[in-house]
Amino acid sequence: MKRFLLLVITVFGLKTATGAPIEKSMLDTFIKYASISSQSSNDSICTQGQRTMALVLKSDVESIIREQNAKNVECVLSEHNYLYVTIPSNVKSPCPSIGISCHLDVTPEAPGSSITPIIDALNGRTIVRTDGTTLLGADDKCGCTIAVHLIQKILSDKKIKHGKVMFAFCPNEDVGRAADNIDSTIFSPEIIYDLDGVGGEAITKSNFTARGLTHKFIGHDAHPADAKADKLGDATAAAATFIASVPVEYRPENTEGLQGYIHPWGFEKSGGFDVIVRTRVRYFDKVEGEKFNNIINDALARVARDFPNVKTEVLQDIMQYENVAYALHPQAQKLVENAAKKIGKKVVFTDERGGTTAAMFAAKGLKGGMCLFTGQHEVHSTREYADLKEMEEAYLLMLEIIKQIPSI
Numbered sequence: 309m310k311r312f313l314l315l316v317i318t319v320f321g322l323k324t325a326t327g328a329p330i331e332k333s334m335l336d337t338f339i340k341y342a343s344i345s346s347q348s349s350n351d352s353i354c355t356q357g358q359r360t361m362a363l364v365l366k367s368d369v370e371s372i373i374r375e376q377n378a379k380n381v382e383c384v385l386s387e388h389n390y391l392y393v394t395i396p397s398n399v400k401s402p403c404p405s406i407g408i409s410c411h412l413d414v415t416p417e418a419p420g421s422s423i424t425p426i427i428d429a430l431n432g433r434t435i436v437r438t439d440g441t442t443l444l445g446a447d448d449k450c451g452c453t454i455a456v457h458l459i460q461k462i463l464s465d466k467k468i469k470h471g472k473v474m475f476a477f478c479p480n481e482d483v484g485r486a487a488d489n490i491d492s493t494i495f496s497p498e499i500i501y502d503l504d505g506v507g508g509e510a511i512t513k514s515n516f517t518a519r520g521l522t523h524k525f526i527g528h529d530a531h532p533a534d535a536k537a538d539k540l541g542d543a544t545a546a547a548a549t550f551i552a553s554v555p556v557e558y559r560p561e562n563t564e565g566l567q568g569y570i571h572p573w574g575f576e577k578s579g580g581f582d583v584i585v586r587t588r589v590r591y592f593d594k595v596e597g598e599k600f601n602n603i604i605n606d607a608l609a610r611v612a613r614d615f616p617n618v619k620t621e622v623l624q625d626i627m628q629y630e631n632v633a634y635a636l637h638p639q640a641q642k643l644v645e646n647a648a649k650k651i652g653k654k655v656v657f658t659d660e661r662g663g664t665t666a667a668m669f670a671a672k673g674l675k676g677g678m679c680l681f682t683g684q685h686e687v688h689s690t691r692e693y694a695d696l697k698e699m700e701e702a703y704l705l706m707l708e709i710i711k712q713i714p715s716i
Contacts (some may be wrong), residue, residue: 330453330698331434333514334453338436338694339425340364340554341449348413348483354389358479360477361412361452365477368456369393376463377397388489390514395462399714404637405472406713407497408458408706409665409677410451410504411481415688418443428550434696446684446694451503452477454703461707471713472497480666482688484628487668499637499713500677502666502707506687508698511644512679514633515660515667516568517597519589523550527581528617541617547575547583549614553607558600566659568694570600581712584623592631592644592659640678647708652696653701655681681704 313464346361348354357679366385369453382394390413397403414420419442428435438444455475462468476495478486481504504514527543551572556562560569568591586603591597610621641657648655683698 309530313691330703331456331696334457334699334703335434335436335696336357337368337456338449338453338696338699339427341452342425342436342445342694343423344445345415345421345423346413346445348377348485349416352480355413357604358389358566360415362391362477365391365412365452365456365487369459372456372460372463375458378463381463384494386489386491389479390490390495391476391628392473392491392494393459393477394494395459395470395473401714403471403714403716404498404639405474406470406710407474407476407495407500407675407677408455409476409502409669411448411486411665412452412549413479413482414443414445414447414449414711415482417482417688418690419691420445435693436696437693438690440690441687442660443690444676444689444694446682446692447506447687448481448504448682448684450682450684450694450699450702454503454699454706457703458706458710462710468707468711469714470710473710481665481668484668485664487629487674488667488674490669490672490674492672492674496674498675499640499643500666500669500675501640501709502664502677502679503682503702503706504664505679505681506684507681508695508701509656509657510658510681511653512660512664513641513664514592514631514656515629515679516590517594517631518628518663518667519597520624520626520628521587521589521622522574523547523585523587523608524578524621524623525550525583525585525611526619526621527583529581536622541581541619542615543581543583543618544577546611546618546620547585550585550607550611551575553610558603560590562620568592568596568600570603580710590661591629592633594634623628627671629663630670630676632664632666632670632678635670635674635676636678637675640676643709643716644678644680644705646712647705650708651701651704653705655705685692 413485509524525543528541530538530540574586
């Protein structure tokens with residue numbers, strides 16, 4: 309039987325509308341959400357755990373709406389387990405709508421069932437962790453917690469002036485499908501912020517564009533002794549030639565910073581004589597993306613020339629996520645800078661060699677969105693933990709951004 313340590317910690321901070329310390333309220337909410345096993349799966353459209361998490365979020369938001377007697381606030385759970393919350397503007401002058409996203413699933417890359425959050429202390433800060441045998445789910449239960457508390461604050465504090473505020477709690481982010489079934493008729497804001505960043509300072513202002521390729525090399529069998537006459541098509545050699553045609557300087561192990569890469573990462577036999585190769589293409593700059601496309605086309609042309617008896621099919625060529633910088637609202641960064649200054653918070657704008665929910669939205673044609681820190685650390689591992697103070701700071705930063713929208 310496992311034994312868990314629970315330290316009783318007094319937390320202090322900003323008061324909620326009801327008078328309770330915001331840190332304590334957020335801690336209770338986070339523990340509740342983190343205890344729900346909501347791992348996504350590469351083999352499932354949506355898991356039961358995600359459905360459970362979506363229903364809990366819906367119930368919590370509806371309770372807030374009832375308690376505040378909020379009129380015209382929409383809370384909709386779609387058949388695909390997206391929870392949408394829309395709060396109408398309370399100002400007369402037109403201003404941009406703002407969208408806030410987070411994801412309700414956790415990664416399948418580490419053990420994630422029977423999660424028991426442990427409250428601990430580190431250097432005077434409140435930390436939530438596990439016993440080290442499971443992940444915590446701070447990615448992105450931190451974001452969900454912050455979003456729900458923003459809804460509560462906006463609806464309870466009538467002094468806050470704001471434009472139209474939209475929230476999207478999304479499934480399947482950790483398997484790359486957060487935007488697959490997003491309903492742009494419900495969620496299509498002019499400015500987007502994604503609550504899914506690590507640490508306590510980083511704001512992602514740009515990220516990789518991600519393209520996923522799958523090629524099938526179709527071989528033709530013949531005995532080696534009669535290979536020329538019988539037109540041997542060696543799919544293994546053709547696939548290896550394709551992979552080797554990627555210049556070594558563009559492989560991921562030789563790139564950093566704003567440099568993109570081409571990464572043929574999957575190689576498997578298919579049937580008796582065929583081979584499937586899967587390739588990741590990543591870049592920040594569209595010019596580099598076009599260069600990579602030419603490299604891949606040249607590699608395929610070389611295969612066609614050197615292996616005429618091997619046919620090549622493109623099984624998949626998809627834009628998995630897009631660089632949010634291409635479609636950011638022109639005031640997005642300034643809003644963050646002004647909000648951070650107002651609350652006395654240091655922030656660092658970064659370029660992420662990866663993707664976010666907002667990046668997946670951008671690939672579907674929505675606006676690009678910056679990704680804000682949420683206090684999650686060591687994500688996708690059994691060492692994962694959440695820093696409560698950083699969660700509160702992210703909440704305050706996002707709240708201040710919302711307040712500033714009517715003035716732009």
